[in-house]
Amino acid sequence: MNRRFTADYIFPVNVKPIKEGVVELDAEGNIVEISAKRRGDETYWQGIICPGFVNVHCHTEWSFVRGLISENTGIDHFISELERLKKLFSMNEIQDSIAVSLDEMYNNGIVAVGDLMNTDWSKVAKANSSIEFYNFIEVYGLRSDQCDTIWDKALALYHSVESPKNIIPHSPYSLSKELFEKVHVFQKKNQTLSLHLLESQGEVDYFMEAKGPLFERFKRWGLPIPSTISTAKRPLQSVVDFIQNSNRILLIHNTFINEEDLLFANEHLMEVYYGLCPNANLFIENQLPPLDLLRQKEAIICLGTDSLASNHQLSILSEMKTLQANFNIGLEELIQFACLNGAKALGISNQFGSLEIAKKPGLVLIENVFEQDNFNLRNATAKRIA
Numbered sequence: 001m002n003r004r005f006t007a008d009y010i011f012p013v014n015v016k017p018i019k020e021g022v023v024e025l026d027a028e029g030n031i032v033e034i035s036a037k038r039r040g041d042e043t044y045w046q047g048i049i050c051p052g053f054v055n056v057h058c059h060t061e062w063s064f065v066r067g068l069i070s071e072n073t074g075i076d077h078f079i080s081e082l083e084r085l086k087k088l089f090s091m092n093e094i095q096d097s098i099a100v101s102l103d104e105m106y107n108n109g110i111v112a113v114g115d116l117m118n119t120d121w122s123k124v125a126k127a128n129s130s131i132e133f134y135n136f137i138e139v140y141g142l143r144s145d146q147c148d149t150i151w152d153k154a155l156a157l158y159h160s161v162e163s164p165k166n167i168i169p170h171s172p173y174s175l176s177k178e179l180f181e182k183v184h185v186f187q188k189k190n191q192t193l194s195l196h197l198l199e200s201q202g203e204v205d206y207f208m209e210a211k212g213p214l215f216e217r218f219k220r221w222g223l224p225i226p227s228t229i230s231t232a233k234r235p236l237q238s239v240v241d242f243i244q245n246s247n248r249i250l251l252i253h254n255t256f257i258n259e260e261d262l263l264f265a266n267e268h269l270m271e272v273y274y275g276l277c278p279n280a281n282l283f284i285e286n287q288l289p290p291l292d293l294l295r296q297k298e299a300i301i302c303l304g305t306d307s308l309a310s311n312h313q314l315s316i317l318s319e320m321k322t323l324q325a326n327f328n329i330g331l332e333e334l335i336q337f338a339c340l341n342g343a344k345a346l347g348i349s350n351q352f353g354s355l356e357i358a359k360k361p362g363l364v365l366i367e368n369v370f371e372q373d374n375f376n377l378r379n380a381t382a383k384r385i386a
């Protein structure tokens with residue numbers, strides 16, 4: 001049986017918000033009608049209805065460290081804490097924590113997740129979840145003698161997970177040239193390549209001047225410094241040859257991105273999406289990405305939560321709140337980031353991201369947000385209603 005929903009506002013995303021609009025779903029959740037006229041047989045919800053949220057960047061396999069890592073201690077401390085904590089949990093505990101996280105995301109309105117995988121820990125929980133996943137098998141490793149082993153392991157994981165999926169490089173600084181080359185050759189048409197970019201100033205110092213905390217850490221660990229660095233080029237420019245053939249590129253974090261990077265990406269990459277994880281940036285480096293610069297340059301922005309290692313919750317609404325609390329940005333634009341832009345970045349906008357006929361994007365209700373308050377999100381809550 002079809003169900004009709006109405007609210008104070010409907011935000012379809014592909015068109016302007018509709019006051020007292022109506023959305024009708026068939027029994028499977030496909031949209032069959034969007035209209036501005038109520039008929040009287042709708043279920044009314046106080047607040048606004050928008051499409052399900054797309055979380056473009058999460059590491060669900062790190063869910064077990066929820067609440068265990070302290071904030072603002074920098075990326076170096078963060079990485080060593082993660083390594084230490086990993087040894088303290090059983091596989092059952094790890095898998096249970098992932099299942100809890102997926103439920104949390106489903107309930108707070110997330111319908112699709114770009115999930116980074118280094119292991120198969122999340123496979124069982126994902127199979128039991130109604131969320132759509134883009135499985136990003138992430139590789140890193142600076143030792144070229146370990147390149148084949150790392151690649152074989154990634155390939156095995158890749159073949160064991162469901163589509164959409166891809167094998168992707170962790171960041172510009174963490175792969176040997178050989179490993180980067182393997183990723184490069186592996187890319188196929190219509191896949192998304194995700195890459196952590198400019199999460200810390202150390203990444204810039206490492207590439208530009210071969211110094212800084214990242215450089216010191218690699219030296220301390222006795223890792224070889226690959227030929228991709230000391231190039232006096234910024235990180236993206238240093239590795240562009242390895243990612244240029246991908247038709248969708250999803251750059252994650254961009255905390256220290258500048259105008260030169262944005263112009264360069266525009267010129268040298270095909271379809272670029274900027275995935276922001278503001279809460280994680282505050283958590284680790286106490287810094288936010290330059291949102292106004294990104295908007296000025298018409299960057300296509302989408303949102304991610306990153307993992308519970310660097311966030312208190314996995315909620316796209318919470319990421320929107322953080323951006324709105326720190327920048328002058330309206331709800332309509334934030335919902336565009338949270339829904340349609342994310343769906344495009346993951347190549348799933350045929351189903352997700354906007355309230356359009358024949359799509360099945362899920363419906364989210366955002367409550368405690370009012371037109372007379374310019375739709376400010378400060379007290380808002382979100383839940384999945386269909």
Ligand SMILES: [Zn+2]
Nearest residue numbers: 057059196306
């Ligand atoms: Zn990440």
